[in-house]
Amino acid sequence: MCGIVGLFAKTDEVQRRLGAHLASMLLEMNDRGPDSAGVAFYRDPAPAEESKLTLHHPDLGYDWAALAADAAAEFGGQPGLRQRVNHAVVTVAAPAEAAEVWVAVAHPEVRLMSAGTVIEIYKEVGLPRVFAERFGVAELDGTHALGHTRMATESRVTTDGSHPFSTGLDLCLVHNGSLSNHNRVRKDLQREGIVFRTENDSEVAAGYLMWRMREGATLDQALEGCLEDLDGFYTFAVGTADGFAVLRDPIACKPAVLAETDEWVAMASEYRAIATLPGAEGARIWEPEPATVYSWEKVPA
């Protein structure tokens, strides 16, 4: 089944309370995906010339301070460190690409969840409401965020198999549905140098977007490519540094509801998640058309 939620703030007030709003949306989708949950928040931009990584290590006692000190030794500056359960956001005085390569070589024991200047991804197995409580999702602010609750179908319930999946710098994907040609597409993408960590179909969709954008496609073009190259059922929500996009398969098998007010844009698998938002009763509400890319972006100040 799986549940997807997304929220894009149009006002400072909604930005401040983004986590509280997204957490209540996620809780409504608890029963749609009791196996694991995850969120991607776009928040707290890294200082100019710096980047931030979200990293995961299963051991709660992992020495993140030592890793942050290593980053400072490598890149200079004062690396920032914020631990959240078994995840940590490390700010590094280097571009995200260099930071990504460094952490893979110097600390192969940690898993990279996201890299960029604004994105933070947290995900873990277990009930979404336990996840939201444990990770303090309600405390987070941000410009926009996506969340996912997973009911696993074709691959194992693991942290790596949880959503959101990183699809590049400041990009992520959440998926409700199942792809039928993912083994074939995975092989093709592996030949192109895309690395996969799981047997999960959604990770293939994430890898596909990553590859298309690496080859020069815009996000909209990459999403339109999904319509040609991915076979199966899907509602995708994709987070970018400036906003998010939604795409449903050509038959629109999987549910999706969009709603917009002057304060926010929201997307969810079911309306009940949107009903938790302030002003939902007056929102413009519609279900996205099949095979159509919808996207929202921050208006530059």
Next chain:
Amino acid sequence: MSATTGVETVDLASTPLRELNQRLHDQAKVAEPIGHWQVVNPSGAHALACGLDAPIEVEIMGHAGYYCAGMNQQATVSVHGNAGVGLAENIMSGVVRVTGNASQAAGATGRGGLVIVEGDASARCGISLKGADIVVRGSVGHMSAFMAQTGRMVVLGDAGDALGDSIYEARIYVRGSVKSLGADCIEKELRDEHRDEIGELLAAAGVEGVDPGKFHRYGSARKLYSFHVDNAGSY
């Protein structure tokens, strides 16, 4: 069977959904059913008020999830909010009304009764309709009335792609625009009997001040395989 007066309120914040549905089902077995029910705090629960078979009125005071009022017989179920996928699926008789929007497959396979959506219905509204009537004050999404066999659908707004694809003998009336017609679905002449039919359906749905003459009628061109007399021997 004669129903009692007074309102029975059930709070789903404290009552399990199965208990509510069981109590509603039990109304079919008693001589004097409780005639009027209000369900508060529905919070988008799935399978609300499904399988009813008594002349009772059930008001759901909030949003309903999937398959609300499925298989309804005799009862009048109103959702004061939005409804999820599969509203009034396979409705047999009675009335199901939603004050907001209905998600995909509203009224699917319905055999009788009336489904009223006061907002928009999304994709596949009235798919495989088998005799029920559907009135939508807003618009319907893509693939609505797909393979609809009999019954009537009145849409005051617009229709999405592939309206009436592979339709049999159901009749579709749309006042607004139709994005595209599905295979074997064509526009047909709107005659007096159709205007009368639209007028009756609008009245039944409580829609006032709408001119039945402003609608377009769509139905089957009867060109697909199963309509060819040459294929009669195949059955």
